[in-house]
Amino acid sequence: MTLRLRWSSLSLPLLLLLWGWVMVWSTASGRLDLLLRSVYHPVVAVGGGLLILIGLLQLRLLLRRKRAGQVSQTLPRGWWLTALVALAIIVFPPQPSFNDLASSRPSSLPEAPRLAFVLPPEQRTLTEWVRLLRTQPDPSLHAGAPVSISGFVLKRPGEPAQLARLMVRCCLADATPSGLPVLWPEGFDPKPDTWLEVKGKMVTQEHDGALRNVLEPSSLKVIPRPDRPLEP
Amino acid sequence: MARLATAWAIFQGLLLESLPFLLLGVTIAALARWLVPQAAWVRRLPRHPLLAPVVGALLGFALPACECGNVPVARRLLASGAPLGTGFGFLFAAPVLNPIVLASTWAAFPDQPWLLFARPLGAFVIAIALSALLGLMGERALLEPALLEERRLTQPLAEVGLLERGSGVLGAAPIPISPRPSSQSISLSDVLLHSGREFLGLLVLLVLGCALAAAVQSWLPRAWLLAVGSAPTLSVLALMLLALVVSVCSSVDAFLALGFAAQVTPGALLAFLLLGPVVDLKLAGLFTVLLRPKAIAVTALAASLLVLLIGQWVNLVQL
Numbered sequence: 148m149t150l151r152l153r154w155s156s157l158s159l160p161l162l163l164l165l166w167g168w169v170m171v172w173s174t175a176s177g178r179l180d181l182l183l184r185s186v187y188h189p190v191v192a193v194g195g196g197l198l199i200l201i202g203l204l205q206l207r208l209l210l211r212r213k214r215a216g217q218v219s220q221t222l223p224r225g226w227w228l229t230a231l232v233a234l235a236i237i238v239f240p241p242q243p244s245f246n247d248l249a250s251s252r253p254s255s256l257p258e259a260p261r262l263a264f265v266l267p268p269e270q271r272t273l274t275e276w277v278r279l280l281r282t283q284p285d286p287s288l289h290a291g292a293p294v295s296i297s298g299f300v301l302k303r304p305g306e307p308a309q310l311a312r313l314m315v316r317c318c319l320a321d322a323t324p325s326g327l328p329v330l331w332p333e334g335f336d337p338k339p340d341t342w343l344e345v346k347g348k349m350v351t352q353e354h355d356g357a358l359r360n361v362l363e364p365s366s367l368k369v370i371p372r373p374d375r376p377l378e379p
Numbered sequence: 380m381a382r383l384a385t386a387w388a389i390f391q392g393l394l395l396e397s398l399p400f401l402l403l404g405v406t407i408a409a410l411a412r413w414l415v416p417q418a419a420w421v422r423r424l425p426r427h428p429l430l431a432p433v434v435g436a437l438l439g440f441a442l443p444a445c446e447c448g449n450v451p452v453a454r455r456l457l458a459s460g461a462p463l464g465t466g467f468g469f470l471f472a473a474p475v476l477n478p479i480v481l482a483s484t485w486a487a488f489p490d491q492p493w494l495l496f497a498r499p500l501g502a503f504v505i506a507i508a509l510s511a512l513l514g515l516m517g518e519r520a521l522l523e524p525a526l527l528e529e530r531r532l533t534q535p536l537a538e539v540g541l542l543e544r545g546s547g548v549l550g551a552a553p554i555p556i557s558p559r560p561s562s563q564s565i566s567l568s569d570v571l572l573h574s575g576r577e578f579l580g581l582l583v584l585l586v587l588g589c590a591l592a593a594a595v596q597s598w599l600p601r602a603w604l605l606a607v608g609s610a611p612t613l614s615v616l617a618l619m620l621l622a623l624v625v626s627v628c629s630s631v632d633a634f635l636a637l638g639f640a641a642q643v644t645p646g647a648l649l650a651f652l653l654l655g656p657v658v659d660l661k662l663a664g665l666f667t668v669l670l671r672p673k674a675i676a677v678t679a680l681a682a683s684l685l686v687l688l689i690g691q692w693v694n695l696v697q698l
Contacts, residue, residue: 163575166398166582173395182392194399197406198578205575208568225583232586236391243388244381251600316634317627318392320596340381 156209162226163202165233170195172237180375181241183318245299245313245376246339249324268292268349273312274378276349277325286351286358294362297344297370300337301326308337310345310362314378322377328352328361335367342376344368382597390593393626393661394586397447400628401581404448408455409574413567422533426462432510435461435468436503439476446474446629446656447585450665451577457669458526460533463518464510470669471682472506474629474656475499484652487633488640494649497693501653505685509657512681513674521674523667584664592626592660599624614647615690619683622654626661646694654686 173179174192183191268289271279273296280289301311301324309326313319329345330352331337347364425431435456439449453470457463474480476499488494513521522530627635632655640648658679666675 159572159575159579162579170395170398173391178391179395182388183396187396190399191395194402197402201571201575204571208571212568224580226579229579229582229586232394239387241384241388241391243385247381247385248389251597317631318396319389320393320592320625321627321631321635 157206158226158230160202160205160209162230162233163198163205165230167195167198167200167202169233169236170198177374178240180377181243181319184315184377184379185375186379187317243319244340245311246301248319248322249301249311249313249326250303252322252324269295272296272378273298273310273327274314274325277327280327280360286360289349289360290351292349293347294349295344295346296327296362297342297373298327299372299376300339300341300343302337302339307331308339310343312378313376316379319377328354328359330361330363332364332367342370342372344370386593386597389596390589393589393592397585397589397628397661398582400448401451401585402578404451405574405578405581407448408451408577409570411452411455411459412573413570421456421465422460422462424462424465426464428464428511428514429507431462431464432468432472432506433503435465435470435510436472436476436506438465438469439473440478446659446662447665449473450662450669451581454526454669457522458529458533460530463514463521467510467513468506471509471657472502475502475653479630480633480656483630484633487636491645493645494652497649498652501649501686501689502656504689505653505657505682508685509678509681512677516674516677521670523669523671526669581665581668584667585661588626588659588661588664591663592624595624595660611644611646611694612691614644615650615687615694618643618647618651619654619686619690622651623659625655626659627655629656632656644690644694645697646690646692649693650686650690653689654682657682657686 170191172195173182174188174195179188179191266275271294276294276296283289296310298310298312300308302308307328308331310329311324311326313322313324315322329337330350337343344367345362345364346366347362349360350363351358352361353359425434438456449470453466456469457466481495481499484498485495518527518530622632625632625635632652636648636651643651663675666678670678
């Protein structure tokens, strides 16, 4: 009975410490790079630090009250659920399928936070290329331009595979895909979710009766998922 | 299996992004409880049906947080005896009427100045209408029992009666409300314990809301919702449904809306920006610390109807 009372009264500060740890650790371990836009990372870390501080203060308070014989044993309803979720977050890291996420979302690309069109073509990222092609839709302007980009293979049902990136404004919940059509080499089967580094040039291709730009690779290299796969 | 892994990642993203804002709200509520334990000023706020929600909405400028952080502060306001209209005005409009949200709306849509006026104006209209509607239900049918009990401790016996309040002396004159002497003010340790418990209590509900939002997002293709973009009424309904499902914070929803602004009608765009801060799947659980289930249902239905009407009206004017 004494043991149960002690655990139940300790569980409140321990849960706060656990959640504080989850937030700080998610930031420090780089997991947030897969989940949130980078501007929110310090917010999560500071929030976690604050929770740890509150947990430690509560623990100290509890020990002082225990000496005085005033230990409270009331717990919030469902506290065990939050403990399980916190442990699950630590044990099961996020492994989202970008292809699966992007397949169910339309490629509606927000404007760039800053224009980067002055960059030489070979320094543009995939997202910058997609933005450029939307704002300057004349395909002949970009024909022959060198391209060096990376992205994951996005294969929507009934459509040819594209090279794509996900952009987030806040977290994965609002991720929006931006994809570039690619002339895949003969015999190459692009597997969804595979990350590729592609070098080549922009060419034109007729699609639904109109010209469009397509990336023609000269080299394709399978790469591991980048540390920061999401773009702002 | 891939979809389950994606849903788990979306869940983590939503939860970890919301937690700091929830903590901010709980911290502000705790500080208010500690610094002004009796909060007599709260009970002196206007009770006028129009003025009360407006004042509550304007309090949002003191708390630049999204809707998750607003719930604990609104609960503190109501528990301290604030007029219902003020509490609801704050709850429903403050997630829009705060500097961060207004700045992000302007940053996302600098070429659509009408949106910068229409969004806060719409938030005011919704807050006033919802406050008036919920006020008709009466506190007993409206407020969550624990909140009602806490609120009644701050009200004079002349207003709530002995049994309802649960304390007092039979036949005595109404107890005048006066701030406690400083020697009896709430200790920091009590506030810490209370806020820790409140945070964990709200966290349970936030976890459930995020799980629901992540599941629905993962199994409902978003393209279906945006496919009806150009139809005046359907586009408004579709974007309202999207706001419910996506459950992103009001401080960033304008940037998300920017992504599909060109594909939908202006009324649908405004509907998305108005409904999300008032009702979404993530908030469904959090509201249970404030309102009874019937009142939550009334809020969701009335807010949806109002937003639909506003969206339709905007489409009528702009199309």
